[in-house]
Amino acid sequence: xxxxxxxxxxxxxxxxxxxxxxxxxxxxxxxxxxxxxxxxxxxxxxxxxxxxxxxxxxxxxxxxxxxxxxxxxxxxxxxxxxxxxxxxxxxxxxxxxxxxxxxxxxxxxxxxxxxxxxxxxxxxxxxxxxxxxxxxxxxxxxxxxxxxxxxxxxxxxxxxxxxxxxxxxxxxxxxxxxxxxxxxxxxxxxxxxxxxxxxxxxxxxxxxxxxxxxxxxxxxxxxxxxxxxxxxxxxxxxxxxxxxxxxxxxxxxxxxxxxxxxxxxxxxxx
Amino acid sequence: xxxxxxxxxxxxxxxxxxxxxxxxxxxxxxxxxxxxxxxxxxxxxxxxxxxxxxxxxxxxxxxxxxxxxxxxxxxxxxxxxxxxxxxxxxxxxxxxxxxxxxxxxxxxxxxxxxxxxxxxxxxxxxxxxxxxxxxxxxxxxxxxxxxxxxxxxxxxxxxxxxxxxxxxxxxxxxxxxxxxxxxxxxxxxxxxxxxxxxxxxxxxxxxxxxxxxxxxxxxxxxxxxxxxxxxxxxxxxxxxxxxxxxxxxxxxxxxxxxxxxxxxxxxxxxxxxxxxxxxxxxxxxxxxxxxxxxxxxxxxxxxxxxxxxxxxxxxxxxxxxxxxxxxxxxxxxxxxxxxxxxxxxxxxxxxxxxxxxxxxxxxxxxxxxxxxxxxxxxxxxxxxxxxxxxxxxxxxxxxxxxxxxxxxxxxxxxxxxxxxxxxxxxxxxxxxxxxxxxxxx
Numbered sequence: 001x002x003x004x005x006x007x008x009x010x011x012x013x014x015x016x017x018x019x020x021x022x023x024x025x026x027x028x029x030x031x032x033x034x035x036x037x038x039x040x041x042x043x044x045x046x047x048x049x050x051x052x053x054x055x056x057x058x059x060x061x062x063x064x065x066x067x068x069x070x071x072x073x074x075x076x077x078x079x080x081x082x083x084x085x086x087x088x089x090x091x092x093x094x095x096x097x098x099x100x101x102x103x104x105x106x107x108x109x110x111x112x113x114x115x116x117x118x119x120x121x122x123x124x125x126x127x128x129x130x131x132x133x134x135x136x137x138x139x140x141x142x143x144x145x146x147x148x149x150x151x152x153x154x155x156x157x158x159x160x161x162x163x164x165x166x167x168x169x170x171x172x173x174x175x176x177x178x179x180x181x182x183x184x185x186x187x188x189x190x191x192x193x194x195x196x197x198x199x200x201x202x203x204x205x206x207x208x209x210x211x212x213x214x215x216x217x218x219x220x221x222x223x224x225x226x227x228x229x230x231x232x233x234x235x236x237x238x239x240x241x242x243x244x245x246x247x248x249x250x251x252x253x254x255x256x257x258x259x260x261x262x263x264x265x266x267x268x269x270x
Numbered sequence: 271x272x273x274x275x276x277x278x279x280x281x282x283x284x285x286x287x288x289x290x291x292x293x294x295x296x297x298x299x300x301x302x303x304x305x306x307x308x309x310x311x312x313x314x315x316x317x318x319x320x321x322x323x324x325x326x327x328x329x330x331x332x333x334x335x336x337x338x339x340x341x342x343x344x345x346x347x348x349x350x351x352x353x354x355x356x357x358x359x360x361x362x363x364x365x366x367x368x369x370x371x372x373x374x375x376x377x378x379x380x381x382x383x384x385x386x387x388x389x390x391x392x393x394x395x396x397x398x399x400x401x402x403x404x405x406x407x408x409x410x411x412x413x414x415x416x417x418x419x420x421x422x423x424x425x426x427x428x429x430x431x432x433x434x435x436x437x438x439x440x441x442x443x444x445x446x447x448x449x450x451x452x453x454x455x456x457x458x459x460x461x462x463x464x465x466x467x468x469x470x471x472x473x474x475x476x477x478x479x480x481x482x483x484x485x486x487x488x489x490x491x492x493x494x495x496x497x498x499x500x501x502x503x504x505x506x507x508x509x510x511x512x513x514x515x516x517x518x519x520x521x522x523x524x525x526x527x528x529x530x531x532x533x534x535x536x537x538x539x540x541x542x543x544x545x546x547x548x549x550x551x552x553x554x555x556x557x558x559x560x561x562x563x564x565x566x567x568x569x570x571x572x573x574x575x576x577x578x579x580x581x582x583x584x585x586x587x588x589x590x591x592x593x594x595x596x597x598x599x600x601x602x603x604x605x606x607x608x609x610x611x612x613x614x615x616x617x618x619x620x621x622x623x624x625x626x627x628x629x630x631x632x633x634x635x636x637x638x639x640x641x642x643x644x645x646x647x648x649x650x651x652x653x654x655x656x657x658x659x660x661x662x663x664x665x666x667x668x669x670x671x672x673x674x675x676x677x678x679x680x681x682x683x684x685x686x687x688x689x690x691x692x693x694x695x696x697x698x699x700x701x702x703x704x705x706x707x708x709x710x711x
Contacts, residue, residue, distance in 0.1 A: 119349070126355045210342045211349055214357035215305040215334045226310045226337035 024246075030239035038236035053240030062241065065223040070248065071134045072209075072219055073202040076141035080149045080198045081191065083142070085184075088153030093165065093183065103154070106147040114144075114207050125212055134217040137209065141202040148201075149194050156190025157183070192259035200249055220245045302590045303332045307347050308362040309577065310337050313414050313617050317598055320606055324597050331590045351376045354584045359591040363410065365401045365576045365650075369660075369667050372402075372409030378581040379407045383592045389600060393621045395642075398576050401650045401661055411599040415576035415619030417644040418475060418664075419637075420561040421529065421544060422536040423554060426450055436640075440476065440504065440564040443536065447512035450535045457512030459525035459534040460505065464683040466675025468521040471573060471664045472538055473682070475563060477501040478654030479571040484666045484703060487659050489710040491703035493678065494696040497655075502682060503692045518683045530554055538564065540575070541644065544637030545614065560640045562647075567655050572644040573664035576619065604630075619645050659710075670706035677702050 030038045032049045090096050091103060121140070122131075130136035160183055168182045184191070206221040213219070224245060227238040253260065308314040318335040325332055336358070338346060347361045351371065363371065371377050384391040391399070394412060402410045420443065422434055430450040435442065447457025461469050477483070482497035492498060509517045514525070514534055526543055528534045530553055537543070547558050563572040579595040581588060597603060604616045604624050613633040616624055618641055624630055625642040653663040660667040665675065678699035685695040 122349050122353060122355070126353055131355055132357055210338065210346050214307070214336055214346075214350070215303070218336065222338060222342065225339045225342065228310055228339060229312055229315065 027239045027242050030236055031243040033236050033239075035233040035236045038239065039233060050236075053237040054244070056237045057241050057244060060223075062220075062223065062244065065218060065220045066244070066248075068134050068213075068217050069203055069219040069221075069245075072138045072141055072217075073199050075135060075138035076145065076202045077195050077198045079138065079142040080145050081195060083146060084149035084153045084194065085191065087150045088157050089179070089183070091150070091154045092157040093160065093162075103151065106150050109143075110147050118207070118211055121208075122211060131212060132214045132217045134213075134219075137212055137217055137219070138202075140208050140212065141198075141205060144205070144208075145198040145201050149198055152194050152197070153187075153190065156187045156193075159190075160186050189259040189262035192256045196252060196256050196260055199252055203249055301330045301332060302587050303334055304359040304587055304591055304594055305334050305336060305357065306360040306362070306579075306594075307336045307338065307343060307350075307358045309340050309343050311577075312615070314362065314577075316607060316611055316615060317413070320603075320610065323606060324594060327597075328590075328593060331593070333594055351582045354582075356582070356584050356586065358582060359585045359587045360595055361580055361582060362413070363578055363580055365398075365415075365574065365578065366662065366665050366667060366671075368402045368410045368578055368580065369404050369662070370669060371580070372404045372407065376583055377409040378583050378585075378588060378592070379409060380411065380581070380592065380595075381406070381408050384408060384411065384596070389596050390623075393601070393623050394599075395620065395622060395645050397574055397645060397648050397650050398620065401574055401576065402578055404661075410578035410580035411595055412576040412578050412620040413599055414617035415574070415645060416540050416542045417572035417574055417619070417641065417648055418472060418539060418563050419541045419544070419572065419640055419644055420536060420538050420564055421547060422446075422559050422561070423529065423532070423557055424559045425557050426455060426532070426535040427559070434559060434561050437562045438564045440479070440566050443538075443564045444504075444508050444512070447508060447536060451512040455532060456514040456528070456534045458508065458536040458538070459514045459520060459528050460509055460517065460538060461521050461525065462509065462513075462517030462683060462686050463519060463521040463524075464676065464679040465521070466665065466672055466679055469679045469683060470675050471540075473502065473505055474664045475571045475573050475653070476505055478663070479564075479566045479568045480504065481567045481655040483654050483656055483658055484671075485658065485660075485707050485710075487657055489659060489707040491700050491707045493703045494693070494700040499693060499696055502685070502696060506686050506692060509686060518687050541572075541637065541641045542618070544641070545618075545634065548634075548636045556636075558636065560637055562640070562644055568653070570644065570647045570649070571653075572648045573653075574645070574648050574650050574662075575664070622646070668706065668710060670709060674703050674706045 029045070031053055032051070033044065033047055034050045034052055037044050037047045037050075091099050096102065125131045125136060128136075164186070165178060165182060168178055173182065204221060205219070206225075209219040210222045224238065224241050227234050227241055308317075314335075314337065318337065321333045321335070343362065347358065347363060348367075349355070350357045351361060354376075368377070372379075391408070395415065398412045398415045399408065402408055402412065420434070420438060427434060427446065427450060432446045432449055434446060438446075443458065449457070451457035461472050463469055474484070477498050480497050480501035482495060482501050483492050485491055514520055514528055520528070522539055522543070525534070525537050525539055526546060529537045530547065532554070544558070544560060546552065548555050562570065565571045579598060581591045581595065585591055599620065601621065601623050604621065604627070607616050608627065608629055613627070613629040616627070616630050618624065618634070618638070622642070625638055631638055648663060650661050650663050652658060665671055678696075681690070681695035681699050682692075684690045685692045
């Protein structure tokens with residue numbers, strides 16, 4: 001009886017997992033079809049693989065969009081880590097006064113919809129002559145991700161047992177040693193989780209990229225949307241583009257998998 | 271002291287890295303590189319595919335296409351052009367924006383640049399040219415254009431013994447729709463999805479031919495005037511008696527599918543749909559008939575839309591940009607598309623001479639003649655019975671219209687769905703439209 005129940009749960013789990021994963025799999029399969037095969041009314045599972053879609057991506061210059069995405073995502077993630085770790089430290093392990101107010105202030109910067117801030121931001125970028133600049137876009141992404149990163153990092157840092165830190169201090173550890181040799185190694189999985197989430201948010205960001213960039217700094221998401229064509233016949237090339245665009249995030253997630261699971265579990269416990 | 275120096279050094283390194291990046295990205299080469307913002311449709315992608323021909327003929331000029339989804343294009347181009355940011359040397363904009371942006375001084379006046387004989391600006395369809403001009407100054411060139419026509423399945427109408435005239439009235443169309451209407455096949459498909467560009471594109475033309483208008487010459491709203499009410503009531507009654515089920519969820523794509531699959535017998539919408547109905551993979555290819563937009567009090571009632579190329583007033587590369595848009599909208603470009611990509615892909619509805627190309631007429635014989643007839647006959651300066659203080663047919667060329675049109679469309683969609691009466695919807699719409707009209711006075 002118990003085994004029958006377990007089998008049913010396992011079966012339902014598989015159904016849910018496959019249902020969620022199937023669109024991704026279908027995108028991957030379509031990437032290797034010709035446009036006619038991809039647009040076929042009867043779904044084709046057996047076909048002659050074609051790299052036509054990938055060839056069209058390269059012809060349309062996808063490499064430069066990917067480069068911009070990597071630059072914007074990596075730069076913003078590094079900036080966020082440089083700022084969020086010390087900020088979170090000052091909000092958890094060595095708390096400043098009125099921690100709750102400060103935390104509320106950080107999260108309040110996310111209350112306003114992005115659309116409401118775009119016009120002043122556009123004017124500032126224009127005045128500073130940094131429209132269509134990938135590093136200026138990185139600053140926007142860093143500002144966008146910083147509040148959530150500080151909240152996450154604070155949560156991870158709060159998990160560090162104070163007894164360990166106090167023991168280190170008793171053993172004569174100065175502030176630098178306390179941070180680099182004791183605290184950071186403990187919260188490394190948390191830092192990996194924050195980095196990955198910030199990277200994913202930046203990688204997938206669409207709105208600011210459309211409006212603040214044009215020829216030189218445009219990132220991958222708006223490029224993907226440009227393949228949709230009212231005349232039809234775009235499914236294979238769009239799937240190929242989406243597959244390529246998804247790869248860096250999948251690779252980053254895979255590399256950080258071990259740290260990530262521990263990191264996310266840390267945050268969840270808190 | 272040591273700590274402070276280290277902090278300053280770290281801050282300096284970050285600032286240096288960023289400023290290096292900022293400066294590094296603003297470098298420029300010797301040649302002119304034009305940045306063109308355009309919409310992600312087939313004709314524009316064809317232009318991108320053929321830009322090499324222009325670049326080969328004009329050494330030193332490169333064209334960088336930024337292809338966007340329509341909503342993104344509008345947002346990106348509007349913020350750029352309105353703020354004189356100068357990111358784009360050429361922009362793709364609709365007939366709705368051109369007169370407003372031209373009057374605002376945001377676009378380059380092209381009148382003098384288009385005057386040369388080789389370009390033959392007089393060959394551009396006169397209504398389209400009118401829609402792109404303000405006070406005799408032309409601010410954009412049409413890449414392709416469209417009107418609205420009645421499309422019907424000849425097999426279904428023949429079976430019911432209905433013969434559709436080339437220039438039908440709405441009463442004739444309503445009678446035909448009711449006659450062919452059945453449980454399997456609705457008589458007619460009309461847009462009901464709320465939105466100024468959805469429901470109100472065809473409905474505004476119906477209002478105009480019934481004698482109604484959005485505003486009089488003094489910007490007094492006329493949304494609850496008897497003619498407007500009569501037209502909307504007719505539209506709703508036609509949908510109720512012989513239209514597709516659940517009309518408020520239907521717009522262009524839904525009606526196209528319904529007509530292709532035999533679920534409706536007739537459809538009044540954009541002329542560009544004819545090329546899709548006659549495509550090789552269309553189940554109704556060769557079975558379709560096409561007629562002028564139905565009328566009541568006017569001689570013609572088709573709408574007018576074009577996607578156009580314009581040069582923002584503040585671009586640094588004006589000369590090269592004008593050279594490119596003239597090439598992309600020239601007779602030679604149409605020949606190039608025909609010979610390189612296929613004659614059915616020549617951009618329609620922009621130049622009269624396109625319809626004199628034998629190969630194009632052969633490839634688009636089912637719909638090319640009527641498209642030319644309707645597009646040449648419509649009058650964007652006065653599409654309805656009464657004069658109007660703007661140029662445009664299925665829209666009011668003021669910035670507020672998108673919002674006004676969307677709100678009133680929602681009210682009318684509620685009436686179509688039976689949630690309110692037409693009169694009540696239009697009384698509310700009158701107040702919304704009047705607020706925008708007052709801003710124009």
